[in-house]
Amino acid sequence: MFSRSVLAKAFAPPLEQVARPSLTATSTTFRACLHQSTTTTSATNPPTEPLSATVRAQSSIPAVQPTFQTSTTPVTRADVPADKQPIAPAFTTPLKVSQSLLSTLPQLTSQKPHYITAHLHDRPYLLTEGDDLRLPFLMPNVAPGDVLRFNRASLLGSRDFTLKGSPYLDERLFECRVRVLGVDSEPLRVKEKTKRRRRHVQQITSKHRYTLLRVMEVKAKSVEELQREGAIVEEEAKA
Template sequence: MFSRSVLRSFTSDLRLTAPSSIASPFTQRACLHQTALLRTSQQQPQSSTSTSPDSPLSATPRAQSSIPETQTGLKGFSSTQTQDTPQIRNDIPIEKQPLPPTFTSPIEVSKTLMEQLPHLAGQKPHYVVAELHARPFLLTEGDHVRLPFLMPKVKTGDILRFNRASAVGSRDFTLKGSPHVDERLFECRVRVIGVESEPLRIKEKTKRRQRHTKTAKSKHRYTIMRVMDVKVKSPEELLKEGAVVVEDKGDSPQVETRS
């Protein structure tokens, strides 16, 4: 049996040693955490001093020495090209300008046609029977044309050229094509004025022996144009463009005189 004094001394020793034994894992963790931070802080200056000055690790020298990559979509494009792009007219962008026709061979004109063209070109005003989507339109300068449909990809102010015509003429002379007149012999230019829409139409559709009635609504739109110029080229203009005078053939176009 232990005495009370021995028990008191034993319990006092336990009380003194218990906090140190309980707090030991926390102190070890704190020490491990601090040692990890100390190791990283000590390794950083050593790594920076160990590297040579010839190969710096900063991002600035790499950005200066690197070559910028060119985008594939803008390859060969520069700001000077946009400034040097020729503008035919200031009020119309370059992509809206009428494109000149391209042909592989010059136009061949018979001798009789060259002799009759001055009579047709000198008598104004001219008319043209232009075809658009297989529909003939009799046009003269100053006419307003209402197409029976809405022309796609066309905006107000665009200038269009009708290059397919079955006949070109004046008051006393007519030049007919077989089936069409060569577009290098005449010019017909129109300007898009706007779009016109018809009143709303409502149609009721019913079926026999059914109580339900369907309504169909329609409101069509049409393109409005104004004819700016109808011109027949003179023999001098054709020769300047490189026309070749050939002998008469059976199918060569001729200018007919109206009786």
């Protein structure tokens, strides 16, 4: 009816088929228990050995360096050098003028037109009233029609008289006002760049913009204006 092989397979399965699932289950359970026991031990139990002061080679956490606070000069922007920072107006004391300056100032005031050597970002500009100035950069935060005042100058003079500062004049001695006309753009420039052993030519385009200004007023203040503003006359030392 039934052969011996069929009966053997039905009632007595081979030992390797029975042992294989048990080994697989045992190994899986062992790995799970080993992983859980290792994680729990490292997370809950602190290490019993004292911590070492030396940094191990396999550690990826960088060592914390001590920070020191140093006193620096306040600047407007980090990319502007210290010699190009704006000079803060020193109005804590009244303007002090010498007697020789007061005697020569009326002649300088009456002789027009005046010229001035104004400094903007450490660049001198020789200006007179009515001149058009194109700055070599785009001035931010200005609009056409705005009136600006240049308060840094090294020279102020006329045809026969010149007032020189060391290095700059006090801004209460003169007035130089300019008006923003607009923005000027240069023609589009295309520059070809290539490298050796390459067949690709790269084209770089540039189109810079500049701010246009017009000088509206350049004048030296008179003696009466300085006295109304509270100027003090210094007495010259006798030799």
